Amino acid sequence: MADVGAEGLARLLESALDFKRDPGRYRSALAGKTVGLFFQKPSLRTWVSSTAATALLGAHPVPIQQEVSGVGEREDPADVARVLDRYLDALGMRVFEHSLLEQMADHMKAPVINLLSDREHPCQAVADLMTIAERRPLAGSVLAYVGDGNNVCHSLMLAGTMAGMRVRVGCPPGYRPDGSVVARAREWGEVSIFDDPAPAVRGAHAVYTDVWTSMGQEEESQQRLAAFTDYTVDSGLMELADPEGVFMHCLPAHRGEEVTAEVLESPRSVVFDQAENRLHSFAALLLNLLSA
Ligand code: CP
Ligand code: NVA
Numbered sequence: 256m257a258d259v260g261a262e263g264l265a266r267l268l269e270s271a272l273d274f275k276r277d278p279g280r281y282r283s284a285l286a287g288k289t290v291g292l293f294f295q296k297p298s299l300r301t302w303v304s305s306t307a308a309t310a311l312l313g314a315h316p317v318p319i320q321q322e323v324s325g326v327g328e329r330e331d332p333a334d335v336a337r338v339l340d341r342y343l344d345a346l347g348m349r350v351f352e353h354s355l356l357e358q359m360a361d362h363m364k365a366p367v368i369n370l371l372s373d374r375e376h377p378c379q380a381v382a383d384l385m386t387i388a389e390r391r392p393l394a395g396s397v398l399a400y401v402g403d404g405n406n407v408c409h410s411l412m413l414a415g416t417m418a419g420m421r422v423r424v425g426c427p428p429g430y431r432p433d434g435s436v437v438a439r440a441r442e443w444g445e446v447s448i449f450d451d452p453a454p455a456v457r458g459a460h461a462v463y464t465d466v467w468t469s470m471g472q473e474e475e476s477q478q479r480l481a482a483f484t485d486y487t488v489d490s491g492l493m494e495l496a497d498p499e500g501v502f503m504h505c506l507p508a509h510r511g512e513e514v515t516a517e518v519l520e521s522p523r524s525v526v527f528d529q530a531e532n533r534l535h536s537f538a539a540l541l542l543n544l545l546s547a
Contacts, residue, residue: 256377256413257439263543264381264417271385271532271539278311281538285314285545291339291346292370293319293326296470298349300506300533301370301378305347308538314545317343327355336362344545348372351471366544373406373471374433378540379505380410382532384418386525387461390501394419399459399496401425401452402486402513403479404432407465407505412436416444423447425455427482452486459496463503464488464513480512489515493523501525 259267274281290309294302309316319339326335332355339346340363348356348367353374360367369377387393398415400408404426412432415422422440424432428450431437440446449455456462467483468476493502502514502524510516518524 256375256380256410256417259377259417261417261443264384264414267381267536267539267543268385268388268418270542271381271536272388274538274542275532275535278535278538281312281542283313284542285309285312285344288312288314288344288545289317289342290314290541291317291319291343293321293324293346293348293350294370295321295326295348295350296371298370300530301349304530304533305370305378305537308534308541311534312538312541314344314541332358333362335359339363340365345541368540368544371406373469374436375410375413376406376505377410377414378533378537379407379529380414381540382536383411383463383503383505383529384414384420385532385536386503386529387420387501389528390525391460391499395421396460397421397423397458397497398461398463399423399425399452399455400463401455401488401492402464402483403430403467403469405430405465405469407463408432409436411463412440412446413443416440416442416446419444421445421447423449423455423459425449425452425486427486429482430479452488452492453495456492456495458500460500461503462488462493462496462500465505466507466509467513483513487511487513487515488518490517490521493518493521503529506530 349370353372
């Protein structure tokens, strides 16, 4: 997320809102370009929205799956990167290890886009900020994140502070966000970390949560269920937020774990707007990276 920079993020959000208003204007904007979309993990939103956004801009999405390409198994990632660089104008990657993304980027001239790694989920954070920006100015707003200090939390802390938001995280002490990401976010703005959800959520304009067990952590799920029992976003917790505060989740959601069905289905929930905005914000990202 940090690679985009505060000005880059502002530009991206503006062009995402612009694309959403009139997608038809960009129908041939990237005609003749090819965008590789590589997945090591399951995906619904990211897979479909990145493929659709690529097509809506007149470019060609090229799906690349781990089982078929064998990156790091059948072939050295540095070799794969140099081969893909001969075919593609951009490469989006969803990976287990963030270091694979960096290794690929080191060996490609074409931009490599993080479609989720163990460290970050920046495309999600751009869509999330876009969703908030549709409702209120980002600067000065309070974004509360409750639960696991994971990839989604990391990108939100960075994007939020870059946009002038005040970010508060409420998480169990053993599951705090990575200290280096917190320090990086604090270079842009205010990040407060609490052991409990309530002080994080009080007066917040957006209350965000994500799954307690991310993809790749399935073996820890019992231990995580126990650690996060007091971190469910329920209507009692939402009452502490600003009266107009929204509920946010990147999805997929586990009702009864990180959020109650009542909150997820309530009028305060903007989760499907977030999901929709994945499409518009990815289109904006491609336009920013690949337009002449
Ligand atoms: N929010 C999100 O990234 O969803 P997928 O895992 O379905 O892509
Ligand atoms: N933190 C979750 C996000 C899924 C979109 C995961 O990494 O599985």
